[in-house]
Amino acid sequence: MRHLTHLRYIDVVARERSIRKASEKLNITSTALNRRILALEEEVGTPLFERLPSGVRLNTAGELFIQHIRSQMTDLSRVLSQISDLSGVRRGHVTVSSGPEIMASFLPKQIAKYRQEFEAVQFDVIRHTPAESLAALMAFESDIAFVFDSVLPSDVHIVASVSQPLYALVQDHHPLAANSTLKLQDCLAWPVVSPKTDSGLKTMLEVGRVRTAANLQTVIHTDETEFMMAYVRQEQAVGFVIPLSFEGSPHSLSGLKAIAIDERDVPPGIIHLVQRKGRVLSVAAAKFMDQMVQALNLRFPDTTR
Structure with missing residues (x-):
């Protein structure tokens, strides 16, 4: 399978966009790696990379070739997995x-x-x-x-x-914790921890804002669910989660309580x-x-x- 090793070299160079960085990852000298790329390009009959001052990038032929390489590597992984199953491990x-x-x-x-x-x-x-x-x-x-x-x-x-409904997450002794469901408007009086980057959770909150005109008082933007949970334990703030983000009952979250947001405000994602x-x-x-x-x-x- 030596030829697959050479193909893997191409894959790593394509990902790193640098022969030097790829050589460090592959534990091979950059000179030797470059020679192998040149030899493969000669065998294919066309360059696969554009050489740039900042590194390399795939050209059109390279994009086609890399898809073939990755497909081959995926097929090999599947076959090796099937072979190992024959041994019972x-x-x-x-x-x-x-x-x-x-x-x-x-x-x-x-x-x-x-x-x-x-x-x-x-x-x-x-x-x-x-x-x-x-x-x-x-x-x-x-x-x-x-x-x-x-x-x-x-x-x-x-x-x-x-389907995943939206839940508000608060301290179990928070004034909102006595509710079985909440409207987004109920959260306006409290500091909010909101997602930072584009995500399904951020989309759900934006849909709710448009539907209800509820402009939440976001004090922290973060995509780290565990950080959000840890922070809500420290302040009477409100975070937002979906059921897949926590295990068990919404009422048993180690000092926190998850409360369903009315689906008329925010439809499930x-x-x-x-x-x-x-x-x-x-x-x-x-x-x-x-x-x-x-x-x-x-x-x-x-x-x-």
Whole structure:
């Protein structure tokens, strides 16, 4: 499989956009790496990179070639996973893209559960915006992605979707904690912790603002769900979450309480569990996908499809 090693060199150079940086990552001298790239370009019959003062970037031929490389590497990973299954020991590598809402609770629990049975499987978990997650799927950089409230292109296969209502998060002794539901207007008197970058959660809050004219008093912008929870424990502030960001009952969150926002103010958002259409996942990735679909159906039987 030496030729695949050479192809991997091209992939790393394409990602790093620098022969020097790629050589450091691959533990090979930049001179030797450049020679191998030149030899491959000669074999292909055309340059694959544009040489720039700041580094290199793929040209049109290179973009076509890199898709072939990544497809080949994905197929090899799947075959090796199937071979390892024959020996009774599941090995493999799974890459998951997700926003912070899923990484706060649901994803760590699912990975831990999976590795209790298949401890030889390794994971890469990458925090992405919805647009970045979709781009990573198309570039074969991720096997699986969670995409929150985004328009999905036709070359993405939706494996499962789950509806997620918005919850306000407050201290369990906060004056709002006695309510079973809240209007956005109820939160106006309190400092708010809001998401910073484009995300499904930010979109839900913007929809609510437009519907209700409720201009929340945001004092902190952050995409870190755990930071938001920790901060709300320190001040009588209001944060916002979806159910996938916490485990168990909204009433048992270690000093916090999650209170549903009236859906007439903010309609539920949709979390999509997706993969690239037409891509055959490795055994390890496919089994992990199946486990997560089962977990979503078990926890949200009425809103998972």
